[in-house]
Amino acid sequence: MKKSMNKSRKKWNVSLAIGTVLILAVVIVCIVSFIYMPHDPIEMNTTLNFLRPGANESYILGTDNFGRDILSRIMMGSRTVLLVGVVSTAFGAVIGIILGGFAAMGKNIVSSIIMRFVDGMMAFPGILLAMMLVLVVGRGEKGSIVAIAMFIVPTFARLVYSMVLDTESMLFVKAAKSYGITKRRLFKKHYIPLMATRLITQFSSSIAHAIMVETSLSFLGLGIQAPNASWGLMLNESRKYFLTYPYLAVAPGIAIVLTVLGFNLFGDGLNELLENGKGGKR
Amino acid sequence: MNGSESIVEVKNLTITDSATDRVIASNISFELKKGEILGFVGESGSGKTLSMKTVVNLLPSNLVAKSDKFIVLGNDYNEISENAKKALIGKNIGLVPQNTVFYLHPMFKIKNQIADGYMLYNKKKKSEGIERAKGKLRIVGFKDPDRILESYPWQLSGGMRQRVNIALALMNDPQIIIADEPTTALDSTLQAQVLDLFKSINEKTGVSIVIISHDLGVIRKYCHRIAVMYAGQILESAPADEIFENARHPYTKALIRVIPSLNIKKDERLMEIPGFVPEKNRERKECIFKKRCSEADERCNGDVKEGTEGLHYCKCSKYCGGEV
């Protein structure tokens, strides 16, 4: 199979479309959850526990061991997922960008140390780092956000570092420097717009990663705590019973998959779009 | 050589890009006779390389080739299976590619990539393959074939690599060799060396060779027959001497005029002819060279006329339409 022809500039593609739809779906569910949920997600009602999906019209996805409506808990869980996922990534991204940018602009001992530090942080398997940090900061929402933000930092630091170094060698930057532009201005006015697209796609992928880790943490009991609802926590709670009531394990997992998929596809789709727009390799 | 059988006969070959519907080569017909050296001359973009690629089945996947007849060594490509085509090509046709660097796999020593085609089609062991390779490497001029076999492609110079390519093409004692711009990447002494090599192989073994080139002057001495291609069409074809002494088509005449001045680089336009090679609408019935032709007149309106006089074919309403 030989080289295929260049496609014409597209404004969208399949990944982007599906990704956007999925993300919007989660966001909408989250927003709706503040207005209306079929039942109170925290209210326990042991007489109605272990209802299978479809057994009772009012509890579409069934109930868990405490008689709580699964659908409502999933809706509530969407809040956590978005909150922790987006906020932690945002924090991590900002810190990472600053660190990376600083290191790239500086090019002295301090910046080498910073980048070595970043390398060290990247060597940790994400979950391990998060687990350690949760011990320090505490469990629950706040702890998760901090823990996850920390392991998002090195990704962005590395990305910004290499992008700035790449851009620096470009002629127009050399020209700007020759007429004495300040470093801050250089960064803000020139670098950031160039890097913006890559950063956005990375942001989307990192949110997906963050959500995966958050759910894993909650599953292990180290993240969101009861009585809050997080999809990972729901799966954890179902561990005692799912061999007898398999349906307990299904819905939260599907929710996780769809959300992570959404952010991943969005990031990939965006990437594809922007690569095509640039007209191939630089 | 004259009056000998044709081993490749192609009638009305058209190559189209399936993605854009653009025609790259339009209704080309040509013939390769046993024992002859055929030169295919044209600028880059004329479609000469792609037309030859159909003979070895290496057309890129987005291009589609259609023909009325495509007979190679007695087999019609339009009828035989893909596997049969593959075996036919592997056994009987050798390709000497244009660019020396990329056609040899960089991660294998020469000894590990030169003989596998031979071993497959002749059921030979590795040691026999190596022996044969050494023989072919000597034919192409290497005094120390062992050293070459032990080398990686990037350890050899461009000229050496080209000779390795030729040796590889000779491994199965093919009946046809297709050489795609075999001299473009080489300097002039090496050019002569390689072309002399082709000539001597042809004289010794009777292998038919197709030499594709943009440089009429270089292949002049080496071809028995020459076909001139322009914008996906064959404008003139005749025995080599005929072409030079008695060129009919204005394009051919222009090409000949340019020869003494310099080695034309691949993408450089012909200095004498204003205008550009047409990319679109190559399937037009009207003369495709008309817009750039300094000799065009009212005879050139309407469909272009073709004419064959003996072995001399040309496509020009003014010079080949019967009237001269």
Add this chain to the structure above:
Amino acid sequence: MQNYIIKRIWSALVVIFVVSFITYFVLMLIPGDAAQLILGTDASPDKLAELRNAMGLDRPWIVQYLEWLGGLLRLDFGKSYLYGTSVLGLIIDRLPVTASVAVLSILIAMVVSILLGTVSAIKRNTAIDYFSRSVMQIGSAIPTFWIGMLFIIFFGLKLKWFPISDYSPLSDGLFVHLRSLTMPCTVLAIGEIGMMLRSIRTSMIDTLDQDYMDMARVKGLKNKTIYFKYAIRSAMIAPINVIGMQFAKLMGGTVVVESVFSLPGLGRLLLIAVEQRDVVLLQGIVMFITAVVVFTSLVVDLIVMLLNPKIRIRTRGE
């Protein structure tokens, strides 16, 4: 080439050093310390101070860090508060389980990725290709623990093909051992396949476009030879690097998988250490796992380098 190898090894050592620093530092920040852990929170302040002194916990933490680091170099990871035994001993005890799971899952992932990726690259934009690309995307989005639970329900409970939480070590026999590991390894592999498949597919597509592939086709070689002799050689370079990077993710994944399938491995141990705040044990395990990750990445890097004859030969003579 020598230079590069040395630089690379030095780089890895620096990273491991930084990792040890981060590990120690972070865990130092945990509220409450070992003395409290051992004596309980309502122990008298005097007793606490006494124990701290005896354990050397009242010294500046840099000193404690260096002491710990020194211990690491002597392969002394300290003593676990919880178990009272050597941390390294505990790690080595659990290592075979985690190692088997890790290695097996990578093998499964590799085989599937290579086959699917190659076919997908050859038959681009056909049904198989779309299938592969969906696998790539969905595989990366599926949480390991969830698919683990689903596997247990389906293959363990309903079909009864595999034991649910019954780990059999190698000593019980190879077949039984492998059978008990099949589900966890496949589950882990599903997470791996995403990235690996993408890398192989892309790499293969690039490779198939190369001119030397045309040469192989013209020679009329069998498809098997074309793909598995010529194409794979060039196409595998980038993916092997990816595998090295994936190893880190894998180590993280084993924590979850061991939890779901109740495997007595390092991940399980780590979880216990976290829950019980056994800091020494935690430091030891994290350090160990991360060091393994860094080391693996280094080894993979060097292997890739050696596979490429250009680097191997050319730089030697210079």
